[in-house]
Structures are given as structure tokens and as C-alpha cells.
Amino acid sequence: MRDCQLDGGTVWVAGGFTHAGGDSQRSLAGLDSGTGRVNWRGPIxxxxxxxxxxxxxxxxxxxxxxxxSNGETAQGLVALDRQTGQSTGWEHSLDGWSADLLATGRALYVGGDLQRVDTQVMGSLVLFPPVGFPSIESITPDLIVPPGNxxxxxxxxxxxxxxxxxxWRGGEPVPGATNTVLSFPSLSAAGAGRYVLVAENGLGRAVSREVQLQLAVPASIVASPxxxxxxxxxxxxLTVRVTGSPPPRLQWSHNGIQIxxxxxxxxxxxxxxxxxxGRYSVIVQGGGVTLESAPAELVVFVPPLGLVNQYAARxxxxxxxxxxxxxxxxxxxxxxxxxxxxxxxGASVWYAWRAPANGTAVFSTRGSGIDTVLAVYTNAIPGGPVGALVPVASDDDRGGFLTSLVSFDAHAGVEYEIAIDxxxxxxxxIVLGWELGAAANLSPRIVLPPIATLSSxxxxxxxxxxAVSSSPMRYQWFHNCLPIPDSDSPRLSIPHVRLLDVGRYHVVVANEAGSAQSLPADLVLVDGFSAPQKGPIASDKMVDLIATGVSLAELDRRGFLRPESQVYFDTFSATKDLDEPNHCRVRGGASKWIPFRVTQPQSVVMSTEGSSFNTTLAVYRFDGGGYRGLxxxxxxxxxxxxxxxxxxSFDAEPGVSYFIAVDGVDGATGLVKLSASAKPLLGRPSxxxxxxxxxxxxGTPGQAYLVESSLDLFTWTPLLVTNAVPESLLITDRSPVLSSGLKFYRAVEAGR
Incomplete structure (x- = not known):
């Protein structure tokens, strides 16, 4: 026996025994002080x-x-019900041994070699409040909130x-603040301060730590770089000067790409x-605002080149x-x-280069301050017009930071026409640089890269x-930069497309002399609308959808996202474009764009619910002219x-081109589920x-709706009819939650 205590008519005994008072009882028992028989049995x-x-x-x-109770076995301290002998749920793990316990009506004192209780480092004596004593388990951390939020x-x-x-605030009770939640619909200086919560009952009182609620000072740019x-x-x-409280967060970018x-x-x-x-700018975020500095152009000196607008004057x-x-x-x-x-x-300039020898020529626009495209041609007619040009190589972004880079086999004496736009x-x-390698490039050359693909x-x-090559070629396909097993042919086929297949694909083509890597192409999962199998629907740049010589009529043929449809795509390796706005005034950095149209006036709800990361969602009407036309x-x-x-949500008009931008907060990336629904829309039940x-x-403001539930999608039971709702309303179903979890909901306009 390790310990005993007399309490009323019961002797409580503890130890390592297996029998007590002549009965089988292990480790803990209560004995009648008169007869010595067991009158209380502890738990198993x-x-x-x-x-x-x-x-x-x-x-x-x-x-x-x-x-x-969680199944873990450990040295512990427990409270048992005196009537039933079962645990009351009051449990604490001990690192060490308790030598003695002393219980009073107000507290429990534990003495011994107590190195740790639960996760807290302790010593030789620990005081526990009684079961039911008030405790504040968690409380909101300190907050800095923009005015009016x-x-x-x-x-x-x-x-x-x-x-x-x-x-309590500043030593005074807050009038009417007698719940565990204290809300401020619009924070002002009158609401800022230091708050504590006091909880009490007949056993005592607990006081929370202090929470500081501070009014933010919106970020401001004092001086741009x-x-x-x-x-x-x-x-x-390069230096930027900013003010704000808390200190604003900064992010530099080079030609719109975050550094x-x-x-x-x-x-x-x-x-x-x-x-x-190139162009350098800073995104400044703090106090509920997101700003971007004026761009600063860094020019690394090189001599003038003589780029001209007219092809014939090159x-x-x-x-x-x-x-x-x-x-x-x-x-x-x-x-x-x-x-x-x-x-x-729409703003091209020209240069010409006659190859002095055979070899591999590399041209780039690295160091330019605009999002360039670079193209190399020969002319089918010596000295012929611009309409007789024959393409040799072209590129958009391979140079990094939205600049361009091309390489091609050059032949001595041939004149190559260089266009930059x-x-x-x-x-x-614009900066144009070039170099001719000593020998021809015998590596494979990709003639037609993979194209963005859509699938249901x-x-x-x-x-x-x-690809073309003078020697046998090998192929290896990649999904989000990870190699795909057994993908060793010029065609990659993905049967039974699943959500896990969404993302970016590229291929590396190799021979004995070297290798070439294709540009990436996206696989997008679409549901609820028809679109051709090939072509962009979710693009890293909005201008990829509108500036590739494709008319809006052609985009209509390709397929817009429409109401009652959804699209799944990945923002892995997405970037922010030069001159692209900060969506919702939040710092992003990994956006994708989707075109949207309706055929009749409709109230539409766009949602990224079901996406795997913290998103921002912005809807723009496009009036032409690139990002300036948003x-x-x-x-x-x-x-x-x-x-x-x-x-x-927004009211969409037929004949208007809308573009939807999905970005990640602070540049977060992941899988996007973008849904377009005509109102009303019910959010995901929780x-x-x-x-x-x-x-x-x-729903549409002012409209009443009937909300129904179903267990099988065939029989629908009315749950409630709303009054004329504002734009959104919280709906509660207080009927018992099913163990299967399968219950369906829908909303329709009342009276239909």
C-alpha cells in the first residue's frame, strides 16, 4: 500500500495490490471503516x-x-466520481511521481517530483483548482484592425x-458585454484599447490575459523608388519610404514578377x-490597404542600337x-x-542580322522594361516586303521577368529579320542582345509545343x-515538374481524367547531343459547359486570352465560363503580369484569368469554395486595351x-466580356475550383x-427564397421561406444531424 486516507466512514487505500478487504480489487479501493469490506471500487x-x-x-x-480516455497510457492524475467510480473527464498527465495529495473544498494540492504536468514545466508542489473551477482555455490574440472594419x-x-x-476595458466593465464574444461592427478609436474577460461561478473566478485591440494606421508611400x-x-x-502601423509589409518586383x-x-x-x-516597383500592404509604388526604371548602360518602326528601314x-x-x-x-x-x-520595332558563320544564334530582350515578344524571320523574297516573312523562331517569356529568348541554327550569309514587340x-x-555559338546545335528542336487541354x-x-532532330530522340513528360512514369512518346494520353491530373505539363526531348524543354501547357477540368478540347480557358496572363490575335467572337467559339458551370485549374508556377492590378487591393502574385459571358441578364455568384488555398477573386468588365481596359x-x-x-456576386449583362481573376493571398498557389452560379446560391453546409x-x-436583394432539404435528391422537404433577403443570409437547419452525413439542400425563388 502506498497511501491511505480516512474520509467519513470510508478508508481510501492506494498502492500496487490486487486484493482489498478479502475481495479482488486492483490498485485503488474504498473500505468501510467499521467492517473493512470494500464499499467503493475504482475504474479498470x-x-x-x-x-x-x-x-x-x-x-x-x-x-x-x-x-x-484517448487510449494513451501514461503516469497521470485523475478525478473519479464518488458514486460510480468512473472518470469525470478531469485528467492530467505527469512527468514524474506524486508522493501525496491533499484535497480541500477549494483546491487540490499535489506534492512530489513533478517535472512536468501536461505540457507545463513544474516543480515539487502544484495547485489545481477544483473540478468546475472557471478556466479560460483560449482567447483572441492581439489585433491591429483598420478603421471601420x-x-x-x-x-x-x-x-x-x-x-x-x-x-473589461481599462479597468471598467464594458456595458452589456456579458457573453464570451465581444463584437464591433465598425471599429473606431472609441473601441480600441486593452481588454480582459472575467469568468466566475460559485467556485471562484478566472481572469484572461490582456488582449490589445489597436486601430491600424493605413499604409502610405512617402517616397517611391x-x-x-x-x-x-x-x-x-533602390529605396522606398513608407509609413503605417503596424509597419507595412513590402514586396519588390522586377517587371511585375516578385523577387x-x-x-x-x-x-x-x-x-x-x-x-x-527593367522596371522595379514595391507592393506595400498594411492597415487594410494595398498600394503599389510608381515604377522605377533601372537602365544598365549599353550603346544605342537603332531599332526602327518600319521594316524596310531596319x-x-x-x-x-x-x-x-x-x-x-x-x-x-x-x-x-x-x-x-x-x-x-501593336508597337513593333525591327533590326536585322546577317550570320557571319554557321552556328547556334541566341537572341534575348533581357533588361527590357516591358513585357516583350521576340520573333526571328527570313524573307522568302530577297529584299522582299514584310508580308513575305518566313518564321524561324519566336518567344514570349523565356528570358525571365517577362523578357524573351530564342535560339536557332544560323547559316552563314543568311539575313535574319528581328522583330520586338x-x-x-x-x-x-527595349534591350536586344545576341551571340553566335561556334557550332551548330545538334540538340532536338521543338517545332510545335504541347497546347493547353480541357477535359470533363x-x-x-x-x-x-x-520535334526535329538529326538523331533518335527520347521523351519524358512532367506534371507540375514531377516526371510521369512510362511517358516516353511524343503523345501523352491521360485516360479517365481526375482532379489529381489538373496542372501544368511539359516535355523534355533529348538525343545524344543534348535536350530541349517545351513550354508548359495546362490541363483544365471543366464541368457544365461545352468547350473544345484544345485552347486556353484559364491563363496565366489576361493578355494571353485577348492579345494573341483572337477576336471575342473566336473566344465565344472556344467557350466562355458560363452560369451553372465550374472549372478546376492549378496556379502552380503562375505569376503576376506587368501592369496587372492588385485584386481586391490584396498582395497576390500567382494569378490566373478566365473569360466569362452570359446570354441573358442574370445575377451571378462566383465562388472559389473547394479550392485548396487562401484565394482572392475579382470580376472585371473588359472594354479593350489590355489591363487598362479593365x-x-x-x-x-x-x-x-x-x-x-x-x-x-454581380449582375451580368449579355454581350459584355467579363474576365475573372483568381489569385493567392501573398502569392499562395494550389488547386482552384471556380464555380459560376445564377442566384440563388447556397454555400457549402457545415x-x-x-x-x-x-x-x-x-440571393438577389429584396427577393424571398424557399430553402428545401432532401435525403435522396428526389423528395424535397421545405426547411424555411426567407423574408426579402439582403445579398447574403445565414441559414440554419436545427434538425438532427444524420450519422451518414448525407443531406442535400437547395434554394429557389419563393412562389415559383
Whole structure:
């Protein structure tokens, strides 16, 4: 026996025994003080010796080797019901041994070698409040909230009997604040301060830690970075000055592409190269606002090149290597001029190069300050017009930071015509560099890369590549940069397309001399609308949808997202384009664009519920002219049921082209489920406390709706009829939650 205690007519005994008072009883028992017979039996949860026991009121406290309610076996401290002998649910794990217990009506004292209790480091004596004593398990952390934004302070409180709670601010009780949630519909200076929650009952009181509710000062840009011209090899320092509370978060970008790790007020670029040139800007986020600085143009000095707008007036060189600068300000396109790299462009300039020898030529626009496209041609008629050009190579973004790079086999004495344009007719500084390698490139050359592919669930998707080589070629396909087993042919076939197959695909073609990698192509899963199998529907750049020489009528033929349809796509490796807006004034960095149209006036709800990451969702009307032609219609960041996904509603008009942008907060990426629904729309149902179901209804303001439920999608039972709703309304079904979890809901206009 390790311990005993007399309490009334019962002697409580603890130890490592297997029998007590002549009866079989293990480790813990209560004996009648007169007869010595067992009159109380402990639970079967003890698996080792009980080291100490104490009884007070309706509880019997014991310490020993105990199998907890979660199945774990550990040295523990438990409270048992004096009447039933079963655990009351009050359990604590011990690292060490308790030598003695002393229980009073107000507390339990535990003495011994107590190195740790639960996760807290302890010592030789620990005081536990009695079972039912008030405790505040969690409370909202300190918050800094923009003026006018809603905010709520919330605490999780335990204790029996029923607790009384009161919020306090600055030493004074907050009038009417007697719930565990304290809400502010619109925070002002009058609501800011330091708050504590006091919870009490007949056993005592608990006071929370202090919560500081601070009014944010919106971020402001005091001074944008300043452009400069530098010599290669030197160091350039760009600086932005900002104010705000808390200190705003910063992110530098180069030609609109975020620079990894560049989050300080100063950006230092050492040992400058020509490719470091371009437009630099800073996204500033804080206090509920997101701003972007004016761009600063960094020019790394190279000599003028003589780029010209008219093809017939182009300058020609035959140097092995070179680099120079120019611009396309005031440029346009000529009749008969091809679409460079397939883009409509609109502000092209020309140069010409006669190869001095055979070899591999590489041309790039690295260091330019616009989103370039680069194309190389020969002319079918020596000295012929622009309409007689024959394509050799072209590119959009292989140069990095929205610049272009091409390589091709050059033949001595052949004149190659070089065209530089922007994807959407934007004008600015251009850098053109080139170099001729000593030998011809015998590696494979990809003639036709794979094309974006659309599939319905369970369908078949295919990607094809066409490459040429003077020796046998090998193929390896990749999905989101991971190699696909047994994908060793120019065609990749994906039978029975699933959600896991959505993403980016590319192929590496190799021979004995080297390899070539294709541009990526997306596999997009579509449901609820018809679209051809090939062609973009979710694009990294909006201009990829509108600036590739495709008319809106052609986009109509390809297929727009429409109401009652949805599309699944991946934003893996997506970026933000130059001049692209910050959607919902939130810092993103990994956006994709989807066209949308309706055939009749409709109230539409767009939703990313079911997506795998924290999204922003923006709807724009497109009036032409690239990003400058976007007119904001609706946007949202966190109205989804999980408070991470987005829901936006708007009234759509027939004949209007809308573009939907989905981005990730702080550049987050993942799988997107984008749904387009005509109102009304019910959000994803969620079970609250295991007792009832809750969901949000989006509808047309002023319209009443009938909400129904079903167990089989055939028989529908009315749940409620709403009054004229605002734009959204929280709906609760308080009928018992089914163990199967299968229950369906729908909403229709009342009276239909």
C-alpha cells in the first residue's frame, strides 16, 4: 500500500495490490471503516500502482499509471466520481511521481517530483483548482484592425456550474458585454484599447490575459523608388519610404514578377548585368490597404542600337555578338506584318542580322522594361516586303521577368529579320542582345509545343509535341515538374481524367547531343459547359486570352465560363503580369484569368469554395486595351464558409466580356475550383457542434427564397421561406444531424 486516507466512514487505500478487504480489487479501493469490506471500487483504467489518493465532496482524486480516455497510457492524475467510480473527464498527465495529495473544498494540492504536468514545466508542489473551477482555455490574440472594419474578440471558457462572464476595458466593465464574444461592427478609436474577460461561478473566478485591440494606421508611400542609369558591374540601390502601423509589409518586383526575399525598404543589386535592367516597383500592404509604388526604371548602360518602326528601314549588323538599347515609343504595326509569337502586339520595332558563320544564334530582350515578344524571320523574297516573312523562331517569356529568348541554327550569309514587340502594345525601353555559338546545335528542336487541354471529369486528355532532330530522340513528360512514369512518346494520353491530373505539363526531348524543354501547357477540368478540347480557358496572363490575335467572337467559339458551370485549374508556377492590378487591393502574385459571358441578364455568384488555398477573386468588365481596359465589377477575399476562399456576386449583362481573376493571398498557389452560379446560391453546409447544420444563402436583394432539404435528391422537404433577403443570409437547419452525413439542400425563388 502506498497511501491511505480516512474520509467519513470510508478508508481510501492506494498502492500496487490486487486484493482489498478479502475481495479482488486492483490498485485503488474504498473500505468501510467499521467492517473493512470494500464499499467503493475504482475504474479498470489503472494499469499500474496508484501512488496517492484524496477524497473531497463528490470527487476522488488519484495518481498512478492510468489509461486515459484517448487510449494513451501514461503516469497521470485523475478525478473519479464518488458514486460510480468512473472518470469525470478531469485528467492530467505527469512527468514524474506524486508522493501525496491533499484535497480541500477549494483546491487540490499535489506534492512530489513533478517535472512536468501536461505540457507545463513544474516543480515539487502544484495547485489545481477544483473540478468546475472557471478556466479560460483560449482567447483572441492581439489585433491591429483598420478603421471601420468589423472585429470580434472571442474566448473559450470552461466551468461548472453555469458561469458569469464580463468583458473589461481599462479597468471598467464594458456595458452589456456579458457573453464570451465581444463584437464591433465598425471599429473606431472609441473601441480600441486593452481588454480582459472575467469568468466566475460559485467556485471562484478566472481572469484572461490582456488582449490589445489597436486601430491600424493605413499604409502610405512617402517616397517611391527613383530610376537610374548604371554601368554594368556597379551596385544599384533602390529605396522606398513608407509609413503605417503596424509597419507595412513590402514586396519588390522586377517587371511585375516578385523577387524572392526582397521584402525590405531597400533593394541592393550588386555586380549589375544587362539583364538586371527593367522596371522595379514595391507592393506595400498594411492597415487594410494595398498600394503599389510608381515604377522605377533601372537602365544598365549599353550603346544605342537603332531599332526602327518600319521594316524596310531596319539597320543590319553581322557581328558575332552584341547588345544595345532602343524603345518602341510611338511605334505601330504595318499592313501584312505577322503576329509575332502569335500576339497581337501593336508597337513593333525591327533590326536585322546577317550570320557571319554557321552556328547556334541566341537572341534575348533581357533588361527590357516591358513585357516583350521576340520573333526571328527570313524573307522568302530577297529584299522582299514584310508580308513575305518566313518564321524561324519566336518567344514570349523565356528570358525571365517577362523578357524573351530564342535560339536557332544560323547559316552563314543568311539575313535574319528581328522583330520586338510587347504582348499588348505597351511601349517602353527595349534591350536586344545576341551571340553566335561556334557550332551548330545538334540538340532536338521543338517545332510545335504541347497546347493547353480541357477535359470533363472521366474524359480523355492528350498532349502532343513535335520535334526535329538529326538523331533518335527520347521523351519524358512532367506534371507540375514531377516526371510521369512510362511517358516516353511524343503523345501523352491521360485516360479517365481526375482532379489529381489538373496542372501544368511539359516535355523534355533529348538525343545524344543534348535536350530541349517545351513550354508548359495546362490541363483544365471543366464541368457544365461545352468547350473544345484544345485552347486556353484559364491563363496565366489576361493578355494571353485577348492579345494573341483572337477576336471575342473566336473566344465565344472556344467557350466562355458560363452560369451553372465550374472549372478546376492549378496556379502552380503562375505569376503576376506587368501592369496587372492588385485584386481586391490584396498582395497576390500567382494569378490566373478566365473569360466569362452570359446570354441573358442574370445575377451571378462566383465562388472559389473547394479550392485548396487562401484565394482572392475579382470580376472585371473588359472594354479593350489590355489591363487598362479593365473595369472592376466585384471582388472578395474571404467570404467562403472556411473564411479562406472567396465568393463574389454581380449582375451580368449579355454581350459584355467579363474576365475573372483568381489569385493567392501573398502569392499562395494550389488547386482552384471556380464555380459560376445564377442566384440563388447556397454555400457549402457545415455541421456546428455536431448538433445542427449551417450554410449561407446568396440571393438577389429584396427577393424571398424557399430553402428545401432532401435525403435522396428526389423528395424535397421545405426547411424555411426567407423574408426579402439582403445579398447574403445565414441559414440554419436545427434538425438532427444524420450519422451518414448525407443531406442535400437547395434554394429557389419563393412562389415559383
Amino acid at each position: 483504467g489503472f494499469v499500474g500502482p496508484v501512488t496517492a489518493v484524496a477524497a473531497v465532496g463528490e470527487q476522488v482524486y488519484a495518481s498512478g499509471l492510468w489509461r486515459f 468589423p472585429v470580434r474578440l472571442e474566448a473559450h471558457v470552461n466551468g461548472q456550474p453555469i458561469l458569469r462572464v464580463q468583458w 527613383v530610376g537610374m542609369t548604371m554601368i554594368a558591374g556597379r551596385t544599384a540601390t 524572392a526575399g526582397a521584402v525590405d525598404s531597400t533593394l541592393t543589386l550588386t555586380n549589375l548585368s544587362v539583364g538586371d535592367g 539597320h543590319i549588323t553581322n557581328s558575332v555578338r552584341g547588345v544595345g538599347r532602343g524603345n518602341n515609343i510611338g511605334a505601330n504595326t504595318e499592313p501584312g506584318e505577322p503576329l509575332h509569337a502569335g500576339y497581337r502586339g 510587347s504582348v499588348d502594345g505597351t511601349t517602353g525601353n 471529369p472521366g474524359g480523355v486528355a492528350t498532349f502532343d509535341v513535335t 473595369v472592376p465589377v466585384a471582388c472578395d477575399t474571404d467570404s467562403g464558409e472556411d473564411r479562406r476562399t472567396s465568393v463574389a 455541421i456546428v457542434g455536431g448538433e445542427y447544420t449551417r450554410m449561407r444563402l446568396w
